[in-house]
Amino acid sequence: MLPTFASEKVVRIGVVSDAPFAYANEHYAIAGFLPDLHAEISQGVNQSTQLIMFESRSALIKAYQEGQIQGALVIDPQLNEFPKASRSKELLAMPVYLLSRPNNNEITDLSNYKNKNLGLLADSALSEQLLDEHQRPESWKTYTSPAELVNALAASKVDAIVLNQASVAAQLRKIGWHQLVKVRELSQKSQLVYLLNQNQAPLKLAMNEAIEQLERSIVSALQLKWGVETSDNDWSITSITLPLSIAFLFLIVFGILTNRKLKAEIKKREAFEQQLAVLNVKAQSERQQAQKEARTDPLTGIDNRRKFDEYLNSQIQLFNRKGNVFCLMIIDIDHFKLINDEFGHDVGDTVLKDVSHSISEIIRPYDELGRIGGEEFGVILPDTERLEAFGIAERILDHVVDYKNANYPELAVSVSIGLSEVGENDSTDAIFKRADDALYQSKENGRNRVTENHQSYSGTAA
Numbered sequence: 001m002l003p004t005f006a007s008e009k010v011v012r013i014g015v016v017s018d019a020p021f022a023y024a025n026e027h028y029a030i031a032g033f034l035p036d037l038h039a040e041i042s043q044g045v046n047q048s049t050q051l052i053m054f055e056s057r058s059a060l061i062k063a064y065q066e067g068q069i070q071g072a073l074v075i076d077p078q079l080n081e082f083p084k085a086s087r088s089k090e091l092l093a094m095p096v097y098l099l100s101r102p103n104n105n106e107i108t109d110l111s112n113y114k115n116k117n118l119g120l121l122a123d124s125a126l127s128e129q130l131l132d133e134h135q136r137p138e139s140w141k142t143y144t145s146p147a148e149l150v151n152a153l154a155a156s157k158v159d160a161i162v163l164n165q166a167s168v169a170a171q172l173r174k175i176g177w178h179q180l181v182k183v184r185e186l187s188q189k190s191q192l193v194y195l196l197n198q199n200q201a202p203l204k205l206a207m208n209e210a211i212e213q214l215e216r217s218i219v220s221a222l223q224l225k226w227g228v229e230t231s232d233n234d235w236s237i238t239s240i241t242l243p244l245s246i247a248f249l250f251l252i253v254f255g256i257l258t259n260r261k262l263k264a265e266i267k268k269r270e271a272f273e274q275q276l277a278v279l280n281v282k283a284q285s286e287r288q289q290a291q292k293e294a295r296t297d298p299l300t301g302i303d304n305r306r307k308f309d310e311y312l313n314s315q316i317q318l319f320n321r322k323g324n325v326f327c328l329m330i331i332d333i334d335h336f337k338l339i340n341d342e343f344g345h346d347v348g349d350t351v352l353k354d355v356s357h358s359i360s361e362i363i364r365p366y367d368e369l370g371r372i373g374g375e376e377f378g379v380i381l382p383d384t385e386r387l388e389a390f391g392i393a394e395r396i397l398d399h400v401v402d403y404k405n406a407n408y409p410e411l412a413v414s415v416s417i418g419l420s421e422v423g424e425n426d427s428t429d430a431i432f433k434r435a436d437d438a439l440y441q442s443k444e445n446g447r448n449r450v451t452e453n454h455q456s457y458s459g460t461a462a
């Protein structure tokens with residue numbers, strides 16, 4: 001069981017290790033998964049996302065349903081697997097494959113299968129499109145899960161099954177070698193679905209970019225690991241080469257002869273791989289938990305200065321690369337020393353926790369809140385321009401002033417805020433200094449107010 005995080009600031013995305021787009025190396029580390037997104041995460045640019053790998057699609061779905069991950073990346077999911085409301089869809093072109101029993105020379109085109117038994121995945125966008133195109137032949141059957149589909153082929157209930165590129169590698173491994181034909185002219189749109197429970201604008205952007213590179217990465221992953229023919233030259237029909245056919249035929253014969261021994265070996269290996277995958281998920285989540293703790297303020301439970309600085313840095317990089325505007329706020333509790341002196345340090349601690357909670361009630365789920373000093377908080381508002389940020393700052397002022405301590409009703413709390421919008425050729429130090437100078441102005445002008453200090457404009461309002 002994966003631990004659940006108290007903070008919703010990190011989005012945990014589940015991926016399946018078996019699929020080529022979430023393609024694992026022998027150590028079960030991600031080797032070919034949406035390379036851009038992964039690189040972005042490992043380089044620390046996208047600090048708000050973590051990838052959690054699952055050994056099977058059903059384990060991933062279960063984790064998603066139980067809320068252990070907040071998002072999932074799945075290719076061409078069945079419609080009933082995920083709650084519809086939380087879907088975001090991206091369409092991408094993907095070659096379609098027919099997988100048939102060996103020595104089936106009839107496959108040249110899907111229309112040859114109009115009167116034959118063809119298996120398709122039910123509730124899949126790709127299947128629906130193919131069925132419509134061929135006027136829903138009676139001999140075509142749909143199966144509710146990829147496992148059922150593959151079993152139908154293995155049990156000769158159908159002559160061939162339709163697969164999209166993403167599921168080819170996994171299915172080949174399950175049932176051994178069959179004849180695989182890529183039918184390029186039938187290439188339809190397949191779905192890469194990513195599900196997010198919250199609106200994560202930077203993540204969405206990163207994913208959209210990664211999707212553009214997906215086809216290329218899948219092809220090379222398939223070639224590398226499975227040796228599947230993916231020639232660009234013959235798009236109409238691509239079948240296995242003769243030597244490969246002979247080699248695999250030999251494997252099948254060999255497999256029959258040593259069936260039992262082989263089965264036991266495979267079982268042992270699968271159990272070992274499964275254990276390895278489970279251990280890896282566990283180790284990964286423990287590592288992530290430790291990393292999380294190193295970035296959390298123990299008193300308030302929000303992000304600490306280190307995490308906040310990392311996030312600020314990532315926002316500056318995003319702005320410089322893509323022009324995503326954001327605002328930085330520094331919020332300081334007024335006369336906090338007096339609160340400590342008059343009511344005691346413990347009450348001071350309670351006020352710190354309550355103020356951080358009040359701020360989090362006003363900001364949006366994807367804004368970043370951190371404790372950046374003793375009685376000082378920082379807020380980063382991604383995709384937000386100064387006018388909107390100013391309104392949010394004013395709402396924070398009002399909300400904090402409304403604060404009441406149950407044991408000390410006479411305790412009055414207010415904050416002062418310095419606000420700055422990111423500007424041309426900005427750096428973390430420069431924007432931080434502008435916001436800090438603005439905070440100083442708020443204090444100078446009487447506290448309980450917000451002061452703006454942008455590259456081109458500054459001013460105060462109470």
Ligand SMILES: Nc1nc2c(ncn2[C@@H]2O[C@H](COP(=O)(O)OP(=O)(O)OP(=O)(O)O)[C@@H](O)[C@H]2O)c(=O)[nH]1
Nearest residue numbers: 332333334335336337338340345348349374375443
């Ligand atoms: N209770 C408590 N107090 C803290 C903590 N961290 C810092 N402080 C206190 O916060 C106070 C900050 O005081 P000052 O920097 O003088 O500022 P201030 O009294 O808020 O005055 P202005 O910022 O000018 O409005 C100091 O007395 C610190 O001891 C903490 O974790 N808990």
